[in-house]
Amino acid sequence: MPAPPIVHSPLPYEARLQARDRAAIDLVVIHCTELPDLATAREFGEQVHYAGSGTGNSGHFYIDRDGSVHQYVDIDRVAHHTRGHNARSIGIELVNTGRWPRWLDAEHQAMDEPYGEVQVAALLGLLESLRGQLPGLAWIAGHEDLDTTEVEARDDPGRRVRRKRDPGPLFPWKSVLATCGLQRLA
Numbered sequence: 001m002p003a004p005p006i007v008h009s010p011l012p013y014e015a016r017l018q019a020r021d022r023a024a025i026d027l028v029v030i031h032c033t034e035l036p037d038l039a040t041a042r043e044f045g046e047q048v049h050y051a052g053s054g055t056g057n058s059g060h061f062y063i064d065r066d067g068s069v070h071q072y073v074d075i076d077r078v079a080h081h082t083r084g085h086n087a088r089s090i091g092i093e094l095v096n097t098g099r100w101p102r103w104l105d106a107e108h109q110a111m112d113e114p115y116g117e118v119q120v121a122a123l124l125g126l127l128e129s130l131r132g133q134l135p136g137l138a139w140i141a142g143h144e145d146l147d148t149t150e151v152e153a154r155d156d157p158g159r160r161v162r163r164k165r166d167p168g169p170l171f172p173w174k175s176v177l178a179t180c181g182l183q184r185l186a
Contacts, residue, residue: 001179003129004069004122006061011045013055017077020087025075027089027139027185028127029082029146031059032111032166034098038064041095045072055080059091061126067118069126075133082146090130090137094119098166106153106161111168120172127180140182142167 033041045058059081062070073079073091081091094115102108131137143166150160177184 001121001125001128004067004125006126007068007070009042009070009072010074011056011058011072013048013053014073014077016054017073017079018087019076020078022076022134023136024088025090025134026136027085027141028130028137028182029085029089029091029141029143030123030167030171031081031091031093031143032096032098032168032171033062033093034096034100034103034166036097036100038062038070038095041093042070042072050080057081059093061090062093062095063119063122063126064095065116065119067116067122069122075130082143085141085146090134092123092126094123094167094171096167098168102154104151104153104161104163105155106159107155109161109165111165111170114170115167115172120176124176124179127176127182131181138183139185140177140180141185142171142173144168145184145186 049056057080060073143164147164149163153159
């Protein structure tokens with residue numbers, strides 16, 4: 001699979017993110033944005049959520065529905081995308097509505113937007129490129145695999161919902177794992 005062209009669009013605070021040695025990277029975490037479009041995901045990524053460091057939440061790469069790949073954070077920097085796993089991982093966000101806009105409502109947990117072929121093909125090309133750049137890269141996981149926290153549902157305090165469910169039930173794990181050369185970390 002050929003490496004897709006990458007649009008480099010560093011976040012305004014990228015230089016404030018912690019630097020790291022590429023040898024420490026052994027994991028890719030797949031996310032979905034759970035937002036309507038790439039522009040909204042970019043707006044969210046630019047927001048500062050950590051006043052002490054002046055940084056926010058973001059992945060390294062974003063893959064839009066049309067297969068375009070956007071890099072917001074250099075792989076030599078630690079992006080904030082998965083609690084407890086950031087220092088060792090690359091975060092890849094796939095533009096997908098997920099549960100948007102009622103992420104934590106008990107009655108709105110369905111994730112029914114499929115991932116298109118062109119988006120998945122771009123992901124596979126990016127994964128192959130990353131494997132060539134990062135010799136220690138061996139693992140892949142979904143955000144839902146690593147963050148299993150449950151929280152009170154916003155629309156029904158008596159019920160609990162998963163805080164993170166991405167990339168969700170429609171992500172084509174079987175075909176991705178058959179092609180990407182990485183092992184799923186559970």
